[in-house]
Amino acid sequence: MxxxxxxxxxxxxxxxxxxxxxxxxxxxxxxxxxxxxxxxxxxxxxxxxxxxxxxxxxxxxxxxxxxxxxxxxxxxxxxxxxxxxxxxxxxxxxxxxxxxxxxxxxxxxxxSPPQTNETGRAAPIMAALLLLAEDYGLPFELIELGASAGLNQNLDRFGYRLGETQAGYAESPLQLAPAWEGGSPPQAEVRVVSRCAIDQSPVPVADPAQRERLMAYCWADQAERIQRLEAALALAAAHPPRVQQADAADFVEAVLSEPQADGVCRVIFHTIFWTYVPADKQARVRSALARAGERATRARPLAWARYELNGQGGVAELHLTQWPGGRERHLATGHPHGSAIAWHG
Ligand SMILES: C[S@@+](CC[C@H](N)C(=O)[O-])C[C@H]1O[C@@H](n2cnc3c(N)ncnc32)[C@H](O)[C@@H]1O
Structure with a gap:
């Protein structure tokens, strides 16, 4: 250039x-x-x-x-x-x-490129988990791809107002209440029994220099984002996220080759990550999910929840696929930071 x-x-x-x-x-x-x-x-x-x-x-x-x-x-x-x-x-x-x-x-x-971790995106993912919790009544194994610093590994420790629905912890230092249009997700209990996350380039927030770097990539005049990040880092100090360094396609193939424990709903999720993944790796993730989906049962369900850019100028969509059955739904459309959500679910 x-x-x-x-x-x-x-x-x-x-x-x-x-x-x-x-x-x-x-x-x-x-x-x-x-x-x-x-x-x-x-x-x-x-x-x-x-x-x-x-x-x-x-x-x-x-x-x-x-x-x-x-x-x-x-x-x-x-x-x-x-x-x-x-x-x-x-x-x-x-x-x-x-x-x-x-x-x-x-x-x-x-x-190096800017690296951020936006906890506002936990709101649409929590909405998808509420639907799954209502449907199966099972606790969750959460697997996050492209997790960056892993701050959304603590998503069940945040508090939420999603339309009329309250979720998470009312006393959490991190409260998410996106502007909401449409109906509300169901009131249900989201219990996480196991969580793991990967990123090709994780940000280790146990290191104060890395925490400061994450803060610096937040734009100074986005006060709400900065407050969210400070609250998420405080939660991460109490509940340190673990983010393994791995490529998403390699990891998904490996993790889905083994079923989860009986009576647990396994959820693969990601936020504003998919467009960074080359087409051949996206195809590998999709086919690993489809193969594992064929083995899923109602006692061992599998779900894929993603909040991703839709390619139409700064708009994100929440999609959920569930197995057994492979039912796919477009649940919501919203701001890429999760600050405003139109619910279609
Ligand atoms: C825009 S950031 C989003 C981070 C986080 N999901 C969030 O919403 O705040 C995209 C992340 O995807 C990771 N990533 C991109 N391609 C990847 C791949 N093939 N495997 C694993 N991680 C990847 C990047 O390192 C980066 O941390």
């Missing part, structure tokens, strides 16, 4: 941030675009970027936005801290100054 394409990627990201109601992140990304030149290592690496710098590719603007937010969170530069408190006047000069002052550190944020 040309230098012009690279700058365009930053400007488009800034427009997206403005439209998302995040003016601070927009100002930082716009400021970086204006400051990019060959006098810094960061500037040279960005302008010579070999892959696709856009949000749909390597997300270069958001790599650096994470670095700037990390600097602001630790109070590394007073003028940057003021910018992050919402003083946007002169933001281009502030960003250019910080880019020069912290060049080596910011350049290191280019080494």
């Amino acid at each position: 040309s230098e012009q394409d690279v700058r365009e990627a930053f400007r488009n990201q800034a427009i997206f941030c403005d439209r998302s109601g995040t003016p601070v992140t927009a100002a930082v990304v716009r400021g970086i675009a204006a400051a990019l030149d060959r006098s810094t290592e960061t500037g040279r690496r960005v302008l010579d970027w070999q892959g696709d710098p856009r949000g749909s590719g390597d997300s270069v603007p958001l790599r650096l936005a994470g670095g700037f937010h990390a600097l602001a969170r630790r109070g590394a530069d007073e003028r940057l801290s003021r910018l992050y408190r919402g003083e946007l006047e002169g933001s281009d000069a502030v960003v250019a100054g910080v880019l020069h002052r912290f060049d080596a550190e910011l350049s290191s944020w280019l080494d």
Whole structure:
């Protein structure tokens, strides 16, 4: 891509941030675009970027936005801290100054893509579990693919208001009450007897530096997301999630080759993960599920719950497939963070 394409990627990201109601992140990304030149290592690496710098590719603007937010969170530069408190006047000069002052550190944020873990997505998954709990009346074995830091491994320890339905723990520090349209999922008991998660690149949140990194990738002006993440990290300190490093297709084939215990409903679930998986691996996951589904019984049911982008511009859909039988339902449509849900179930 040309230098012009690279700058365009930053400007488009800034427009997206403005439209998302995040003016601070927009100002930082716009400021970086204006400051990019060959006098810094960061500037040279960005302008010579070999892959696709856009949000749909390597997300270069958001790599650096994470670095700037990390600097602001630790109070590394007073003028940057003021910018992050919402003083946007002169933001281009502030960003250019910080880019020069912290060049080596910011350049290191280019080494890896942004990695987030959104607990708001537990809401649609919990809604699917309520349906399964009502249907089978069995406890759950939960298996999560592409779990990132594994914060949604604690989903039964969150509190929920899903339409008219209350679920989870009313006293939980993490309460999810997405804007809701349509009917409500059933009131039922969700009991988890076993849980496991995998990711090709897990974020180990036992490490304080990794926790801070996760926080930095949250946009500073998304206060609710930041509060959710803080609450989820507090829960993770008390109930540490375990996320195994594995490829989803390899793992699903292995785990589904053995049936679960009798009297347990096994659920494979994932959120905003499927589009990152190449088609051949998606096909392997599907056929491993279909094979295991043929062996499922009402005493050992299998379900596949997924909340995934539908390819129509920032919209996610909740789908549930259940075996025995292979019944497939489109249960809900919503915001990719799970903050607003239209229930069709
Ligand atoms: C956008 S993140 C979503 C993380 C989490 N599910 C959430 O909703 O917050 C996608 C995750 O999928 C993981 N991933 C992508 N392809 C994978 C694969 N083939 N096997 C395992 N994990 C994968 C990435 O490492 C990343 O953590």
